[in-house]
Amino acid sequence: MSTSQPDASRWAGGCTPDNVLHARTGTDVSPEDIVLAAGRDITPRNLEWAKRKIETEGPAALDKLLP
Template sequence: MTSRPEASRPSEDRHTPDAVLHARTGTDVSPEDLVLAAGRDITPRNLEWARRKLAAEGPAALDKLLP
């Protein structure tokens, strides 16, 4: 009989419920938050991009970038 260590491990096909994945805590989203969530450096150009995106989409802009 061969040993199957993977049989004793928890199943890896379990998924985290969507309700647990929300990133926002109910606080305001700043342009800096949006820039960092997009994986960009905080530069004047990127901050302006984030300001425009927040003006157009509101806090949902952050939700669209994060899982």
């Protein structure tokens, strides 16, 4: 199967292709979203950090972490 665009469901690790990256869709930002976007493990300490980040920066906190 030959296509000009790689199948997003088939990329084999490494760098994430641009067509697979997504930004926020206007939905609420959760602490889990912030922790994962920062590349951290979901732990109570990291969730508290993310909650504080959302309180001070609002939903833009996620936008600042994403490419």
